[in-house]
Amino acid sequence: MGSEGWSVQVRDLQASDAIKAGTPYVAPEGRVLVGYSHNGDVNGETRYLHARMVVVTTDGVYDTSVDSGSWVEINPRRGSNFEFVCPSGEALVGRLHSGDESEQVRSARVTVHINGTEYPLSFTSGAWITAGQESEHDVRAPEGQVLIGQRQEQMATADYRFATPTV
Numbered sequence: 001m002g003s004e005g006w007s008v009q010v011r012d013l014q015a016s017d018a019i020k021a022g023t024p025y026v027a028p029e030g031r032v033l034v035g036y037s038h039n040g041d042v043n044g045e046t047r048y049l050h051a052r053m054v055v056v057t058t059d060g061v062y063d064t065s066v067d068s069g070s071w072v073e074i075n076p077r078r079g080s081n082f083e084f085v086c087p088s089g090e091a092l093v094g095r096l097h098s099g100d101e102s103e104q105v106r107s108a109r110v111t112v113h114i115n116g117t118e119y120p121l122s123f124t125s126g127a128w129i130t131a132g133q134e135s136e137h138d139v140r141a142p143e144g145q146v147l148i149g150q151r152q153e154q155m156a157t158a159d160y161r162f163a164t165p166t167v
Contacts, residue, residue, distance in 0.1 A: 006057045008064075008121060008165040010034065010144050018045040026094035026108055030065055033092045033147040035140035035160070048095070049140055053121070053165055055114050062114050064121065069093055069110035074150065085149035085161055089120055092147045107150070112165065123148060123163035131158045 013034060019025045021043045027033055027050035035049040055062045071094070074084035086092060086109045094108030112121045125148060131139035141147060141162040149161035 003167040006167040010051045013051045016048040024096040037138035064112050065115045066110040069108050071106050071108050074105050074107050083151035121165045125163045128159045
């Protein structure tokens with residue numbers, strides 16, 4: 001499958017309803033996370049931003065699909081400091097944070113394919129972006145990017161890593 005002159009576009013940004021802490025969230029089928037907003041302490045509510053990706057070729061526009069993915073614990077030491085970045089070729093689709101800052105944080109990651117094929121997309125990682133205080137922040141991927149990582153230090157600031165999908 002040739003890819004010269006092809007591009008990937010991130011489209012149709014939507015926000016979830018408010019999700020209470022301790023409730024797992026997974027983006028709707030075929031969509032990936034592009035950001036989120038959180039208000040309150042660790043037991044506050046979060047709204048997730050998600051979008052779909054399409055591959056634009058000289059022959060037309062093709063939808064993408066995501067595999068079933070997997071959940072991974074991103075703070076295995078159960079402390080308030082952690083850093084997680086998806087392995088190469090994966091993007092985030094879900095998150096679960098239960099309990100206080102020393103409790104479990106899990107993220108769901110997936111591989112994205114051109115619909116109907118086994119041809120996966122790649123992701124070119126960008127820089128870390130600081131969203132602000134963990135207790136209240138709003139972060140959105142730069143234009144054309146998706147969420148691939150998160151880090152946190154002493155429950156003070158929340159940083160996110162985004163990536164540009166490519167064919």
